Amino acid sequence: MNITVRIWRQHDQTAAGQMVSYRVDGVSPDMSFLEMLDVLNDQLSAAGDDPVAFDHDCREGICGMCSLVINGIAHGPEALTTTCQLYMRHFNDGDTIDIEPWRSASFPILRDLIVDRSALDRIIQAGGYISAPTGSAPDAAATLVPKKDADRAFDAAVCIGCGACIAACPNGSGMLFTGAKANHLGVLPQGQPERHERALAMVNQHDAEGFGGCTQIGECTAVCPVGIPLDMISFLNADVLSALPKENT
Amino acid sequence: MEPLFTVGEPIQDAKAPAGPLQDQWETRRFGAKLINPANRRKLSVIIVGTGLAGSSAAATLGEAGYHVKSFCYQDSPRRAHSIAAQGGINAAKNYRNDGDSIRRLFYDTVKGGDYRSRESNVYRLAEVSSAIIDQCVAQGVPFARDYGGLLDTRSFGGVQVSRTFYARGQTGQQLLLGAYQALERQVSAGTVEVHTRHEMLELIVIDGLARGVVVRDLVDGTLETHLADAVVLATGGYGNVYHLSTNAMGCNTSATWRAHRKGALFANPCFTQIHPTCIPVSGEHQSKLTLMSESLRNDGRIWVPVQAGDTRAPGDIPKDERDYYLERQYPAFGNLVPRDVASRAAKNQCDAGRGVGPGGRGVYLDLADAITRLGRDAIEEKYGNLLDMYQKITDEDPYRSPMRIYPAVHYTMGGLWVDYDLESTIPGLFVIGEANYSDHGANRLGASALMQGLADGYFILPNTINDYLAKNPVGTADSSHPEAVKALETVRERLNRFLSIAGNRTVDSFHKELGAIVWEYCGMERNAEGLEHAVGLIRALKAEFWLDVKVTGMNEELNQTLERAGRVADFFELAELMCIDALHRGESCGSHFRTESQTGDGEALRNDDAFAYVAAWEFTGEGSPPRLRKENLEYHNVELAQRSYK
Ligand SMILES: Cc1cc2nc3c(=O)[nH]c(=O)nc-3n(C[C@H](O)[C@H](O)[C@H](O)COP(=O)(O)OP(=O)(O)OC[C@H]3O[C@@H](n4cnc5c(N)ncnc54)[C@H](O)[C@@H]3O)c2cc1C
Ligand code: FES
Numbered sequence: 001m002n003i004t005v006r007i008w009r010q011h012d013q014t015a016a017g018q019m020v021s022y023r024v025d026g027v028s029p030d031m032s033f034l035e036m037l038d039v040l041n042d043q044l045s046a047a048g049d050d051p052v053a054f055d056h057d058c059r060e061g062i063c064g065m066c067s068l069v070i071n072g073i074a075h076g077p078e079a080l081t082t083t084c085q086l087y088m089r090h091f092n093d094g095d096t097i098d099i100e101p102w103r104s105a106s107f108p109i110l111r112d113l114i115v116d117r118s119a120l121d122r123i124i125q126a127g128g129y130i131s132a133p134t135g136s137a138p139d140a141a142a143t144l145v146p147k148k149d150a151d152r153a154f155d156a157a158v159c160i161g162c163g164a165c166i167a168a169c170p171n172g173s174g175m176l177f178t179g180a181k182a183n184h185l186g187v188l189p190q191g192q193p194e195r196h197e198r199a200l201a202m203v204n205q206h207d208a209e210g211f212g213g214c215t216q217i218g219e220c221t222a223v224c225p226v227g228i229p230l231d232m233i234s235f236l237n238a239d240v241l242s243a244l245p246k247e248n249t
Numbered sequence: 250m251e252p253l254f255t256v257g258e259p260i261q262d263a264k265a266p267a268g269p270l271q272d273q274w275e276t277r278r279f280g281a282k283l284i285n286p287a288n289r290r291k292l293s294v295i296i297v298g299t300g301l302a303g304s305s306a307a308a309t310l311g312e313a314g315y316h317v318k319s320f321c322y323q324d325s326p327r328r329a330h331s332i333a334a335q336g337g338i339n340a341a342k343n344y345r346n347d348g349d350s351i352r353r354l355f356y357d358t359v360k361g362g363d364y365r366s367r368e369s370n371v372y373r374l375a376e377v378s379s380a381i382i383d384q385c386v387a388q389g390v391p392f393a394r395d396y397g398g399l400l401d402t403r404s405f406g407g408v409q410v411s412r413t414f415y416a417r418g419q420t421g422q423q424l425l426l427g428a429y430q431a432l433e434r435q436v437s438a439g440t441v442e443v444h445t446r447h448e449m450l451e452l453i454v455i456d457g458l459a460r461g462v463v464v465r466d467l468v469d470g471t472l473e474t475h476l477a478d479a480v481v482l483a484t485g486g487y488g489n490v491y492h493l494s495t496n497a498m499g500c501n502t503s504a505t506w507r508a509h510r511k512g513a514l515f516a517n518p519c520f521t522q523i524h525p526t527c528i529p530v531s532g533e534h535q536s537k538l539t540l541m542s543e544s545l546r547n548d549g550r551i552w553v554p555v556q557a558g559d560t561r562a563p564g565d566i567p568k569d570e571r572d573y574y575l576e577r578q579y580p581a582f583g584n585l586v587p588r589d590v591a592s593r594a595a596k597n598q599c600d601a602g603r604g605v606g607p608g609g610r611g612v613y614l615d616l617a618d619a620i621t622r623l624g625r626d627a628i629e630e631k632y633g634n635l636l637d638m639y640q641k642i643t644d645e646d647p648y649r650s651p652m653r654i655y656p657a658v659h660y661t662m663g664g665l666w667v668d669y670d671l672e673s674t675i676p677g678l679f680v681i682g683e684a685n686y687s688d689h690g691a692n693r694l695g696a697s698a699l700m701q702g703l704a705d706g707y708f709i710l711p712n713t714i715n716d717y718l719a720k721n722p723v724g725t726a727d728s729s730h731p732e733a734v735k736a737l738e739t740v741r742e743r744l745n746r747f748l749s750i751a752g753n754r755t756v757d758s759f760h761k762e763l764g765a766i767v768w769e770y771c772g773m774e775r776n777a778e779g780l781e782h783a784v785g786l787i788r789a790l791k792a793e794f795w796l797d798v799k800v801t802g803m804n805e806e807l808n809q810t811l812e813r814a815g816r817v818a819d820f821f822e823l824a825e826l827m828c829i830d831a832l833h834r835g836e837s838c839g840s841h842f843r844t845e846s847q848t849g850d851g852e853a854l855r856n857d858d859a860f861a862y863v864a865a866w867e868f869t870g871e872g873s874p875p876r877l878r879k880e881n882l883e884y885h886n887v888e889l890a891q892r893s894y895k
Pocket of ligand 1: 297298299300301302303320321322323326328329330331332333334335336337338420421447448449450483484485486495496497500501503504540542659660681682683684695696697698699700702
């Protein structure tokens with residue numbers, strides 16, 4: 001297959017950026033999207049040009065490092081799929097593909113397709129944990145966890161922290177990410193003591209980072225590569241409400 | 250010709266206390282000096298790496314009150330390669346009442362490692378395994394549970410009990426998120442500072458003690474020196490020396506190799522694990538390989554057509570024309586033989602022409618019987634995410650037709666030599682997780698790497714590093730010290746050198762070629778002639794690299810080509826040492842199969858009289874042969890036996 005890509009090129013955080021077109025020949029349908037970019041970068045390097053910078057590491061859909069907006073959709077056209085797990089067989093010979101970075105005021109562009117997502121770490125720092133210092137744990141079998149709670153916690157805990165939800169949201173809201181963490185820890189018995197304060201602290205940090213509010217549009221869950229459902233946000237909101245009166249008295 | 254290596258004085262672990270195995274850890278902890286909480290605040294520790302080992306250590310030392318500086322090359326600590334671990338984590342809980350115990354986990358691990366690991370370390374690992382599960386559950390790790398709300402377990406290769414705890418096919422992710430959250434909690438408590446997108450490029454040794462690191466800020470190229478009272482490397486394995494592996498793209502040896510060059514011995518570099526169940530290579534463009542967890546061997550049956558060159562679709566091949574070769578050859582363990590055995594068996598089938606799929610480099614892993622027995626839902630519940638991944642990559646539906654799998658490089662048992670305290674031969678430099686060589690001998694059992702990483706980080710290092718900090722001068726390091734300045738300059742010169750070569754070949758083309766050499770000659774089977782040949786090839790390619798590599802751009806910017814150039818340059822040096830190590834070990838053991846040393850029926854033949862030792866290598870200078878320092882292994886609690894899984 002022969003493909004044309006139009007890619008956002010920007011040298012650093014302060015530089016101006018623009019879309020640049022490149023032709024990539026000899027693309028095989030069995031290549032992953034990132035392997036197609038590897039081929040492009042090989043071409044660019046051979047010609048002495050700067051390769052396109054993009055984030056990636058595991059290439060297995062689990063580390064959350066890859067992050068491209070492909071033809072206007074975060075992680076591209078396939079549902080429940082990260083960019084690294086997207087294969088060229090979903091494109092056609094002769095296609096032109098637009099590739100852009102995550103766009104959000106809270107994710108400054110560092111170079112080309114790479115953005116700074118450290119705001120997500122700071123939300124976790126604010127409260128996205130259970131306080132259980134090493135050595136303080138009771139026997140693992142001491143607390144029974146009903147299977148449905150364990151499963152619900154798991155469904156939330158699979159969030160890979162990639163930030164696609166934010167890139168897709170017209171408000172630039174990070175409530176799906178934050179809601180997933182609130183659910184993961186908030187439905188488990190171990191997570192109860194800090195449950196409401198945790199939710200409030202994370203939401204406060206979320207707002208301080210400049211992420212927008214949620215108006216239940218649902219773009220976030222549509223692009224989420226691991227299918228985090230929208231009701232995670234209602235759970236979060238309920239927990240935040242439970243925390244508020246205490247803080248105000 | 251100059252000899253490939255020389256032999257120096259043997260080396261010994263001086264830290265494991267004498268006495269019965271089951272008392273050693275308690276004795277050591279009691280013997281270690283403590284530091285009172287008020288003084289801990291004045292002590293600083295650098296921890297490079299935020300995988301299971303690094304995150305758990307940073308969180309725990311932070312909780313204890315030390316000042317911790319943590320580094321990783323990704324944009325968040327949560328993205329360390331540990332996140333990709335799938336199948337599970339072992340612990341001797343014996344919740345199944347199936348005869349498990351600390352002693353059995355210890356025994357299985359020593360046997361699984363083909364008797365090339367240290368008894369004291371392995372016993373301690375088995376001892377602390379239970380506490381790891383407790384710790385993780387307390388943090389909110391959502392392990393799989395049964396309908397009564399109790400923790401579920403599964404079986405892994407090389408054992409006959411069910412001791413593997415898991416979180417669907419994403420165990421590493423869930424364990425790492427637990428450790429990451431504990432780490433971020435300490436960031437907010439002010440005890441830990443995390444430097445993401447920073448790569449360690451040099452170790453700083455002052456007056457013989459590890460005192461700091463030189464790191465490059467990957468965003469703008471700034472070189473920084475960081476100093477502390479002790480340095481911990483938790484930088485993972487070096488499987489990417491083979492180019493294609495199941496490791497994340499950025500996994501590298503640079504941190505451990507730089508430490509090796511500064512005096513830390515590198516142990517058993519040739520012990521590399523080739524995992525039997527990975528998705529086969531699909532073409533030239535391939536950038537990495539994807540693992541299909543060993544847990545699938547609980548329910549999947551491995552087979553090839555009896556007839557070589559059979560091109561029928563798998564569904565058209567009747568049962569009696571299939572060879573379930575593992576079940577046939579190893580009736581006691583069947584599909585659950587250890588990895589080294591399963592990998593070689595797959596290779597032998599393909600070499601004999603019975604392989605399936607493109608190029609004949611594949612065997613079937615078939616879930617059909619399990620789906621009939623348990624139903625599709627049950628299989629989806631256990632392995633859903635893995636099977637989805639398989640379908641995305643291959644465009645084939647594993648619920649309908651058998652998966653095609655082939656062995657791929659997965660894990661490195663070798664690493665920096667450490668004593669019982671996990672301290673390297675450079676005082677003050679500790680090494681934890683996959684980066685050290687400690688517990689898995691010549692072959693690691695499934696679900697034991699996660700266990701080891703967390704054992705090291707949560708429970709072992711935090712109880713040994715205090716002894717070092719209490720006994721050695723602290724607070725003295727200073728970034729204007731000539732050694733610190735020199736380390737920074739060395740890094741700068743090396744980066745400039747890459748940029749000034751301006752040759753014709755890309756970094757990746759060198760990496761691919763190097764990987765192909767190591768895979769061919771130091772992969773699933775090795776022999777003396779091939780290994781000698783490989784050393785020559787590697788040296789020639791390395792020379793070409795330094796003359797003809799092309800690194801575009803400059804240092805003072807985000808430059809991923811420059812990052813890769815540094816990693817590949819270090820892989821060249823490591824690859825040579827791997828081949829020399831493999832050449833000198835004229836026996837087969839575990840993952841290291843020398844064709845010259847096999848039993849009548851083609852199994853690995855160990856030679857305990859000549860090789861029951863750890864090969865720890867000393868760097869003696871650029872271009873000068875490495876020096877072999879043997880640590881003899883003594884077994885007082887298990888009997889050395891030829892491994893059998895028949
Ligand atoms: C696909 C896959 C599945 C696996 N499944 C299992 C399983 O089911 N059970 C099991 O027990 N084991 C499994 N393993 C093995 C296990 O995951 C690893 O051995 C283990 O996670 C390694 O952890 P670690 O903390 O030592 O290192 P890693 O998790 O590799 O972390 C290394 C850290 O070091 C940092 N780093 C590296 N180099 C530098 C540098 N130069 N400068 C700065 N930072 C650096 C990285 O940023 C990262 O934070 C699996 C491995 C793979 C590849
Ligand atoms: S590279 Fe890890 S999720 Fe895509």
